């Protein structure tokens with residue numbers, strides 16, 4: 001489309017202004033799909049069973065808002081714990097020490113190999129299984145610190161610790177594989193160059209390998225965060241009963257109107273997912289430093305110039321794609 | 330061309346047998362310690378015997394060019410000097426210091442003790458290495474690449490490191506690209522930055538592993554030009570390359586390797602008067 005490019009400000013005397021190819025097939029397909037979409041939307045709005053007034057009434061209900069808060073807290077805390085564990089597990093997996101490798105392998109095998117629901121039920125029984133947590137030396141009477149798990153649980157909110165741990169440990173196993181793939185994707189020449197400069201192993205990991213691996217790790221991790229957001233709805237297995245799915249369900253049972261409250265829950269999940277997608281694209285841009293810039297012009301902040309560079313485009317396209325995959329997870 | 334104070338300039342052909350006592354040592358004037366001294370170096374990867382008794386002496390301020398067909402073990406030899414690989418047999422001294430190991434007295438017996446990571450990192454600071462594929466850090470700008478090791482390894486204050494980094498970048502003609510990312514540069518420019526990055530740690534010896542082999546032909550000259558200026562400045566260099574012209578003009582010592590042994594070595598004139606059939610054959614293919 002020649003005329004659109006004139007905004008490029010270039011003086012091209014023989015610029016081409018040609019008519020685009022006429023594609024009747026795509027026109028017809030577009031009309032049909034648009035028609036179906038309008039029909040669906042119209043059906044949803046006019047169908048009394050959706051009870052839109054009830055949706056509006058409960059959208060900002062106190063219990064619902066509270067539920068969103070807890071859902072977010074659960075998602076963020078368990079994800080943070082999972083990320084830290086995953087990096088540890090991935091580094092252990094590549095360690096020269098066979099004990100560390102073995103433990104990492106076992107961890108991933110166990111937490112990936114059993115259903116999350118089962119794990120959550122198990123963690124719910126944690127305080128029955130292990131009534132006190134203590135820090136001491138095994139097989140001796142030395143004990144530095146101890147606490148009843150019941151007490152610890154009450155301190156925050158019943159079931160929260162179990163829910164958070166359950167989600168975090170399960171997630172760490174999946175993330176560990178993502179992190180490992182990211183680490184392995186970094187050119188070994190990078191570590192060699194860093195070694196040749198006299199950098200110690202941990203510094204190479206921290207300053208050279210991990211930052212480059214992040215570029216590969218972030219998109220699938222974004223998927224995992226969105227997936228985690230929705231997995232939090234399973235913590236009723238613990239049971240933990242404050243997150244949004246449980247909250248809306250409780251209201252629905254009280255007023256015998258399941259559908260409008262499902263709509264309320266969906267609405268909020270979509271809002272949070274959208275915010276997460278925006279956050280993800282920021283993070284991707286940050287770790288894409290040095291990869292997204294075009295082949296000319298200095299790196300120092302020319303945000304506008306970046307938009308038209310092909311590399312940046314590819315990164316953006318990716319992010320959209322993976323985020324939608326995440327919705328199916 | 331550099332002056333050749335300590336190198337013999339006679340052509341010397343050596344026997345081709347594996348593990349032979351082979352290469353005659355360069356006559357060393359007692360006052361100077363060799364920058365690199367390899368003695369009967371062997372390297373095996375599993376059952377693959379790659380280096381079969383390499384002897385080499387590189388005097389400070391000289392340029393040694395290693396020639397040889399692909400797979401003859403040239404990269405492996407450089408990587409051994411820089412401890413990116415571990416020796417299977419023999420010894421290498423850098424600046425008079427045994428690398429990778431130290432002698433310890435173990436119950437009255439002299440034994441070799443492997444150095445720990447920190448000691449190895451310290452020994453590496455004497456050596457700068459330039460790779461065929463540049464290996465710049467793509468997530469850091471040109472300036473950050475050059476400052477990385479001085480700031481984080483040598484703990485030089487940032488302002489001072491920046492000043493010195495800019496000097497090194499000027500030296501390789503890349504100062505005006507300080508804020509670019511590596512991927513925004515041509516191969517030749519990237520390699521010049523990689524040279525600056527290695528120089529920033531003030532190494533005593535620079536190792537080059539086919540620094541121009543990944544470059545488009547028109548970009549080879551700018552990198553060789555920078556290397557020539559380093560040679561003129563008296564920096565000790567070991568260069569693996571297929572650039573025969575560069576070897577002839579800049580090399581003080583030429584070493585021809587094939588099949589894991591040094592087949593022939595001597596001054597730059599051996600390029601025009603090779604003795605060994607294998608070297609003759611090699612030169613006829615690359616010239």
Ligand SMILES: Nc1ncnc2c1ncn2[C@@H]1O[C@H](COP(=O)(O)OP(=O)(O)O)[C@@H](O)[C@H]1O
Pocket residue numbers: 374377379397398399400401402403404405406
């Ligand atoms: N890490 C390694 N593991 C196994 N074999 C290797 C390794 N590095 C090099 N080799 C082998 O050693 C031989 C010499 O390789 P190299 O030193 O790279 O030769 P050159 O640099 O002269 O082309 C080759 O046969 C190569 O396949």
Ligand SMILES: [Mg+2]
Pocket residue numbers: 403404405538539
């Ligand atoms: Mg090589």
